[in-house]
Amino acid sequence: SYVLTQPPSVSVAPGKTARITCGGNNIGSKSVHWYQQKPGQAPVLVIYYDSDRPSGIPERFSGSNSGNTATLTISRVEAGDEADYYCQVWDSSSDHPVVFGGGTKLTVL
């Protein structure tokens, strides 16, 4: 089955830019979705179809996807952005269509 690989942790200072990667074999040919999860809360969709933002998600959140890597970029990072972030793809050809990455803990220094 398809595998998504994320770094366990990323650290960034407030006001700087955080980049969280999601690696997969030819992931650029798939659509990648991103979720933010804060402690004790359910996940929240922050990016879908590689780079689209749901209503209510700040423009500071953006995404890209090419080759073997998708990237979630958070500009002008705030303390409130500290959370776990998960990438996800849908493998429609599989009996296991939903694939999550292992998650990345974003720490705001």
Add this chain to the structure above:
Amino acid sequence: EVQLVESGGGLVQPGGSLRLSCAASGFTVSSNYMSWVRQAPGKGLEWVSVIYSGGSTYYADSVKGRFTISRDNSKNTLYLQMNSLRAEDTAVYYCARDSFLFLGSYYMDVWGKGTTVTVSS
């Protein structure tokens, strides 16, 4: 308001059974793909099962043959019947709506708050 509310979690002994429920409001469960996702303590998200609008169902290898996803259209509710429970099934279980703009790729745009299942003697 579009909302999902899970219930049915609790403490169960190894080998026991539980049925989780996920009541939807603001949309129709049977018209959507719906998933169960779990999260073990301190771990990441793990997809458990999905039911398509047409009724097809799929399961993670870790639960196949033990868990059954279903829905009751009259109650607009999604279920997860969990049998032969193991310690490793201990987790928060979330239900989620799978939505799409383009066929072939779905994303989870509505999540419940989760219900906790603890399997222990």
